[in-house]
Amino acid sequence: MHAYIETQQDRFIDELAALCAIPSVAAEGQGIDEAAQWVAARLAALGATVEVIPTGGSPVVYAEHGPADAARTLLIYNHYDVQPATPLELWESPPFTLTRRDGNLHARGVADNKANLLSRLHAVELLQATQGQLPLRLRWIIEGEEEIGSPGLTTFAEQYGSRWADSDGCLWEAGYKDAQGRMTLYSGMKGIAYFELRVRGICLDSHSSNATLLPNAAWRLVWALSTIKDASEQICIDGFMDHVVAPGEAELRYLAEISYDDEAIREANGIEAFVAGVSGQAALRRHLYQPTCTICGLESGYMGEGVKTVLPSSALAKLDFRLVPDLTPELVHELLRAHLDRRGFGDIEIVRLAGEHPAVGQVESEVVRAALASAQHVTGIEPVFWPRMAATGPMYPLTAPFGIPTVGFGVGYHLSGTHAPNEHIRLLDYLEGIEMAATFFTAFGAA
């Protein structure tokens, strides 16, 4: 393996550069078809049967290859879209030119998650070159709207899910090494429910001297919000917390293995204490097993320079709930509506902007065991396993209806700066990532 990777590494990096040169920013609709075609062609070159399947938005590249009679089938989820590159002025090299600097490879989307995707394609090439054929059957779902919340993927899974329903496991898109150099793996993700609350008061803004008599949309928004979460950080929506499932024993055992540097996180954020005063393992447990309710935005009236004595006619808030099992976007919408109605806020409109179900992690599964063993073998360092990620992705629609256990790993590290300017990976992590994927394919195929 090492020999092959060594002889091919310049071409591997050239291919990564070619993929990163496509500015496939889903939010801006650029380079989407080009990236989909590039990925489809690369898969076809590896002998896969490939389809570029239209959805309402960016197409999904669906592909299969490997022996039809293989003992095991692995579903692989990745995405070819990336975050916008702004703010451009903070980049030290052009974001869509893969730039090698100090042993690192810089580009928008290289860590999230073009290098992950390509490391798996290169692992397939490696296995085909060195073993003659793949040790398992692979199915690929490579979408182009992950960075905007995968709006089409639930429908896609409903339409095409029978193609991969009997997969034995799923490899999720990305992962990183922590500050101690340990590969970090995970299974399970939080869901999300994202709403805009809209308050309409008087029909046009008025002069603030009329506040004796005219209702103020901004005040109504404040009052409604203050019933949703209280100053002790308790979410107060009637019935909401009843749907939160506590972690199981196996999950708690893995949790205890994670060294969680909570002091470093506080320092990086310039705060003295976490909310609710938690720290250490309690903080980690809260982070993974508690839902959130976040005001992402507030807007009302006049916020320019100085004084404007206006009584606002409308007020808006964006509200993001991170969901743990058994909370779902539909349930949260329903509970929030009933909660506001019950408190006299029936006039406040709730607009659903995004929703993803949480995905339960399958801690005790072959796919997790094979990935952990592979990581130990390839890196020589015991990996860390997170029984759940605090982040959100379309894991639920692709795997949960079919009971496919999932594991995630990738080629980033803790300073990769996904979504930030100067996003990068380490070159050596990339090469090791190819070996990791090949080793995992082999281990899971034989399991």
Add this chain to the structure above:
Amino acid sequence: MHAYIETQQDRFIDELAALCAIPSVAAEGQGIDEAAQWVAARLAALGATVEVIPTGGSPVVYAEHGPADAARTLLIYNHYDVQPATPLELWESPPFTLTRRDGNLHARGVADNKANLLSRLHAVELLQATQGQLPLRLRWIIEGEEEIGSPGLTTFAEQYGSRWADSDGCLWEAGYKDAQGRMTLYSGMKGIAYFELRVRGICLDSHSSNATLLPNAAWRLVWALSTIKDASEQICIDGFMDHVVAPGEAELRYLAEISYDDEAIREANGIEAFVAGVSGQAALRRHLYQPTCTICGLESGYMGEGVKTVLPSSALAKLDFRLVPDLTPELVHELLRAHLDRRGFGDIEIVRLAGEHPAVGQVESEVVRAALASAQHVTGIEPVFWPRMAATGPMYPLTAPFGIPTVGFGVGYHLSGTHAPNEHIRLLDYLEGIEMAATFFTAFGAA
């Protein structure tokens, strides 16, 4: 009087056009010196001793004329600055070209308050032409920053107040006729305290998945605001309401004379009910005798299109209190600070952006009696007297320290649209306003 007005009216309107042609928008710093010089020259032409007194901002035109041995001295407050003309596209004629249409005179600032000022200057000319001399001594304070909250006038009054301290009464800047054609007079105004609340949380915006642990500035702002006023519209700042003085008997008698079309106000604002469910006289009493606390603006995080999963590091609110005696801007600042500190919101910064003291109305005073009698005489219709205005102006610093009773009237009407596009007055009200001022000068001079 009528004969003189009739022969001079074309020139009067030409002069009004000349004054309205100066775009003296205080907020934009345009035409300020030009307007001050125009007003000073017009006063000088009437034989006044005039000074253009620099302040930190727009200069104040201070003038005196009339017999030094007159029995009575009247202070007259007006302003030569105007609101911005935006939105320009809604004007049916150029805002700084006085345009006659359907018996009305349209221009930015014509109602607020260039025509009021000029009607008083024309009344002086009228009295000098027909009586030979003024029936009282007049002192003029004509400022240029009323529309931005008169920031320099308290200091101005402290420096120069001795010049007008012994005035017997004060005529305030503006007034209007109501829908029944009754001239509306008033004495006393509300004050204002305008703050910005600033919440800082984490040092940079974070990803909303971190909301399990990182404090959210927007939530802190919501929680702090929700302690300031509750959903029943009660201001809950500790000790705040203790400083609210109930109206006296004389005030309530005048109040009962006001026909207050609360249904029309609700309809114009598209609402079913006023706050706290008040209507009729109770609404009017609340409007004039209760303080307010208004959120004029809210801002935090992301409020663009769609979804951004951000945990905001800062949140801002603009908060406008309308003050009744004995609340002052300083007192409100102090009470709010203590209130927030006591509830654990000591980290929330309170920035004072503007403040004006409320001015107590002198319901039983010669200046009010003379104005009411003059209005009845000139219009032939019994005027309405508001013992207090809900609006705010620099009445307190100019009159209260010297105990000068104040009355206000002017040449606008209920549809003048002050501050709005197509601001206008009726030509006949203007001509009648000259007669009103002259009659009032004579009546108060003889009182």
